Amino acid sequence: MQERIKPRWLVELVATWGYVQRNYYLTKRYFMWELVWLVYVTANAMTITFIGAGAQDVAGIQINTGRYMTYLLIGALIWSYLSMLFDVLSETVSWERWEGTIEYTFMSPTSRVTHLLGMGIYAVLYGIAQTAIMLGVISLFFELDLSHANYLGALVVLAICSVSLLGFGIVAAVLPLLSPEKGQQVSYIVSALLLLISGIYYPVKVLPEWMQFMAQFSPVTYALRGIRDALLNGASLRELWGSIWPLMVMGAVFVPLGLGVFHLGESYAKRTGKLKRSG
Amino acid sequence: MAHRLGEAGSEGAAVRQRESSAMNALELRGVEKSFKKRRSEVVRALDSVSFTVGRGEVVGILGPNGSGKSTLVRVISTLVVPDAGSVRVFGVDAIRHPKTVQRSMNRVSVEASFFKKLSAMENLLYGAKLYGVTTREAKPRIKEILDNIGFDRKRASEPMEHLSRGMQQKIALARALLTSPVLMLLDEPTTGLDPRSKRDVQAFIRRIKAAHDSSILLCTHDMDEAEELCDRVGIMVDGRILALEEPEKLKRRYARDGHVPSLEETFMAATGYTVEEASA
Numbered sequence A: 001m002q003e004r005i006k007p008r009w010l011v012e013l014v015a016t017w018g019y020v021q022r023n024y025y026l027t028k029r030y031f032m033w034e035l036v037w038l039v040y041v042t043a044n045a046m047t048i049t050f051i052g053a054g055a056q057d058v059a060g061i062q063i064n065t066g067r068y069m070t071y072l073l074i075g076a077l078i079w080s081y082l083s084m085l086f087d088v089l090s091e092t093v094s095w096e097r098w099e100g101t102i103e104y105t106f107m108s109p110t111s112r113v114t115h116l117l118g119m120g121i122y123a124v125l126y127g128i129a130q131t132a133i134m135l136g137v138i139s140l141f142f143e144l145d146l147s148h149a150n151y152l153g154a155l156v157v158l159a160i161c162s163v164s165l166l167g168f169g170i171v172a173a174v175l176p177l178l179s180p181e182k183g184q185q186v187s188y189i190v191s192a193l194l195l196l197i198s199g200i201y202y203p204v205k206v207l208p209e210w211m212q213f214m215a216q217f218s219p220v221t222y223a224l225r226g227i228r229d230a231l232l233n234g235a236s237l238r239e240l241w242g243s244i245w246p247l248m249v250m251g252a253v254f255v256p257l258g259l260g261v262f263h264l265g266e267s268y269a270k271r272t273g274k275l276k277r278s279g
Numbered sequence B: 001m002a003h004r005l006g007e008a009g010s011e012g013a014a015v016r017q018r019e020s021s022a023m024n025a026l027e028l029r030g031v032e033k034s035f036k037k038r039r040s041e042v043v044r045a046l047d048s049v050s051f052t053v054g055r056g057e058v059v060g061i062l063g064p065n066g067s068g069k070s071t072l073v074r075v076i077s078t079l080v081v082p083d084a085g086s087v088r089v090f091g092v093d094a095i096r097h098p099k100t101v102q103r104s105m106n107r108v109s110v111e112a113s114f115f116k117k118l119s120a121m122e123n124l125l126y127g128a129k130l131y132g133v134t135t136r137e138a139k140p141r142i143k144e145i146l147d148n149i150g151f152d153r154k155r156a157s158e159p160m161e162h163l164s165r166g167m168q169q170k171i172a173l174a175r176a177l178l179t180s181p182v183l184m185l186l187d188e189p190t191t192g193l194d195p196r197s198k199r200d201v202q203a204f205i206r207r208i209k210a211a212h213d214s215s216i217l218l219c220t221h222d223m224d225e226a227e228e229l230c231d232r233v234g235i236m237v238d239g240r241i242l243a244l245e246e247p248e249k250l251k252r253r254y255a256r257d258g259h260v261p262s263l264e265e266t267f268m269a270a271t272g273y274t275v276e277e278a279s280a
């Protein structure tokens, strides 16, 4: 046994790595399921892209098919990435409850921020890997219109948006603490609403007024607008600012809000015995 | 200690040094906890519970199902916040400074609570990291603990779900020990084990007691276990601790007509339950 005392930051760092590594181990163990899921989301993204390929025939008018397909594919890929971030974070609690490890996680001395940060880092790494594979596979099938793309700009928008989505996920993660079953149900609804209103496969302006109003509060809206501008029109970082600043504001609001709400939810669960009750 | 997290072992040493020797490992005063069940129905899980566990002492709590043993353990391990009363772990208020006390204790519960698909080794390494213990530091200790506990190390790379209950429970003990807790909370660690595994686990607890100088709170249905392992034994019924004494004194307290009962008879006299009913 070593008599060296570790500084607090180092202990938190070790724990962050612990969460990332644990999720990696789990991904490895559920490898077949991961593969099935990857096939599923890839096929889904391709299906949506094919809608663009058929649009000219179906509608009977001349359109720029390559551009439309690229538009749809960007939507499919970005949504699969961002919704995955949201899902991983929002299922943090319900999943550990299902495994039965939640009490051991919640009685460990490292901070909740470390816990959620570890989950977030893993989600981002996993999401990047998944999206890269999808993109690789799909680009074998389609002629995409990326001649003007500003890739750097798109990545900047995506990185900033990832932060606000993680914050969003943390807010949703607290729900299962308040009500074990209903919490999970609510986060599915939130996810479905984000899909509906954020202009993932169509411009937000085609939506009814009230949905357009809601779309303003979804980080996904700005992410897609910015990334499409960058990839389809080659918008520069300066031109992307209109999409970047709302994402920065949302990140700055949602992350602390999520952590604060989570803290309240955890206290509530500990007072009412909602964390777990068997044994 | 509030601002430095130690490698769990030295942390324990620090706690031991810092606190005066008179201080108890655990001190509960007037702890109350009620849970709401459905509408307007309230269960009093803990009813003004007060007791202490001294340093290096093993205190057992015997109680029938639903008497509040697990709730007691959860309150001490900061997973349930009591409605009233105070909990002190080595003098530190567990309700006000949960992070500080979490570092000095660990727990083993009835159900093993592991990631079922991960191997024992992966679960242990993960558990250690949550306390700031790196893989490099943990590996030799895991080896030592598993050898000590009689766990075949070759099986440490199998998924947890392939291991028997007894083996899982040994891993649960290893996980708790890995963070060198000065206070161990054991909630029915041998319930549901076959006699052989039960004896293995009990022997190991005895060894922890001898070697690690940690204080232990042991909740159990098993009279023999309580009598053998514990310095003092308490009987808990409906959230109240009826008596908490050395097993001998406890038995004498319930003696009738000069006949000193067994702990089992004492338990029945105190609770009005038979042992079978209590562990049903």
Ligand SMILES: Nc1ncnc2c1ncn2[C@@H]1O[C@H](COP(=O)(O)OP(=O)(O)OP(=O)(O)O)[C@@H](O)[C@H]1O
Binding pocket: A272, A273, A274, A276, A277, A278, A279, B035, B036, B037, B043, B044, B045, B063, B064, B065, B066, B067, B068, B069, B070, B071, B072
């Ligand atoms: N989280 C909770 N929510 C609601 N009621 C609870 C909760 N935890 C415990 N209870 C209730 O409090 C009482 C005490 O339960 P507890 O689990 O502490 O008993 P126990 O002595 O550990 O029993 P067992 O021997 O069966 O493990 C029971 O009536 C139980 O239903």
Ligand SMILES: [Mg+2]
Binding pocket: A279, B069, B070, B071, B187
């Ligand atoms: Mg119990």
